[in-house]
Amino acid sequence: MALIEVKDLKKTYRLGSVEVPAVRGVTFGVECGEFIAIMGPSGSGKTTLMNIIGCLDRPTSGKYILDGLDASRLSDGERAAVRNRKIGFVFQSFNLLPRMSALKNVILPMMYSGERRHRRKAVEALESVGLQGRMHHTPMQLSGGEQQRVAIARALVNDPQIIFGDEPTGNLDTATGKEIMAIFQHLNDQGKTVVIVTHEPDIAQHTKRILRFRDGLLESDEPVVDRVLATETLKYGNTEGKGNR
Numbered sequence: 001m002a003l004i005e006v007k008d009l010k011k012t013y014r015l016g017s018v019e020v021p022a023v024r025g026v027t028f029g030v031e032c033g034e035f036i037a038i039m040g041p042s043g044s045g046k047t048t049l050m051n052i053i054g055c056l057d058r059p060t061s062g063k064y065i066l067d068g069l070d071a072s073r074l075s076d077g078e079r080a081a082v083r084n085r086k087i088g089f090v091f092q093s094f095n096l097l098p099r100m101s102a103l104k105n106v107i108l109p110m111m112y113s114g115e116r117r118h119r120r121k122a123v124e125a126l127e128s129v130g131l132q133g134r135m136h137h138t139p140m141q142l143s144g145g146e147q148q149r150v151a152i153a154r155a156l157v158n159d160p161q162i163i164f165g166d167e168p169t170g171n172l173d174t175a176t177g178k179e180i181m182a183i184f185q186h187l188n189d190q191g192k193t194v195v196i197v198t199h200e201p202d203i204a205q206h207t208k209r210i211l212r213f214r215d216g217l218l219e220s221d222e223p224v225v226d227r228v229l230a231t232e233t234l235k236y237g238n239t240e241g242k243g244n245r
C-alpha cells in the first residue's frame with residue numbers, strides 16, 4: 001500500500017470573485033522510504049501541493065490518502081493531529097523563533113504532542129544533525145546552515161514518518177545546501193520518506209525521483225539517474241569555521 005496516494009487532486013483559490021486554479025488535477029503515489037524532489041517553475045503549484053500532502057491545507061476536490069487514511073475528508077483539528085503524528089516540515093526561511101535557543105526551538109513541537117522526555121529528545125535530535133555545540137545559541141548566533149539544521153531537528157523530534165521541505169536549501173549557498181542534502185539522505189537511509197520542493201537541478205539530483213510540475217499539472221515523473229551522494233561531505237560535530245554567518 002502506498003504511503004501517499006493522490007488522485008485527481010485540485011486546488012482553486014478564490015480571491016473575491018477571481019478563481020485561481022493552482023493545482024488542476026494531479027495523480028501520483030509515494031511509497032514508504034522514497035526520496036522525491038518536486039520541481040517546476042514559480043507559480044506551478046508546488047507549494048500548494050506540498051501544503052495539501054503535508055496536511056497544512058485541504059484540496060478543493062480529488063482524493064488524498066495518507067497511510068490508508070482519507071485526509072481529504074478530515075476536519076481542521078483532525079488534520080492537525082495527523083500532521084503532528086506523522087509529518088515533519090522544513091521551510092526555506094527556517095521559521096525559527098528568534099528569541100529562543102536552538103534547544104527551546106526543538107522542544108516546542110513536543111509541547112503539543114504530550115511528549116514527556118522533551119529535553120532529552122530535543123538534545124538527541126540536535127546531536128543527530130551535528131549541533132551538539134550549538135544548543136544554547138539563538139538563531140541570530142547561528143549560520144544559515146546551522147539554523148536549517150535546527151529546523152530539521154525540530155521536524156524530527158516527534159519521530160515523523162515523512163519529512164517535507166519547501167525549498168529547504170533555497171536560502172543557502174551551494175556548499176551548505178549540500179550539507180543539508182546530506183542530512184536528508186542520511187534520514188532517508190534510515191527509512192524516512194522525504195519529499196522536497198526545489199528548483200535547483202543539483203539539489204534534485206540528490207533525491208531518487210523527480211516530479212515536474214507545470215501550470216498546476218504533473219508534467220513528468222522520473223527516477224533520478226546518476227544520483228549524487230552528499231554524505232561524504234558531511235562533517236558531523238564540526239561546525240567550526242563556517243564563515244557564512
Ligand code: ADP
Binds near residue numbers: 020042047
Ligand atoms: P509554486 O510554489 O510552484 O511557486 P504556488 O503553489 O505557491 O506555486 O502557487 C500556485 C498558484 O496559486 C500561483 O498562481 C499563486 O499565485 C496562487 N496562489 C498560491 N497561494 C495562494 C493563495 N493563498 N491565495 C490565492 N492564490 C494563491
Ligand code: MG
Binds near residue numbers: 046047048
Ligand atoms: Mg513555492
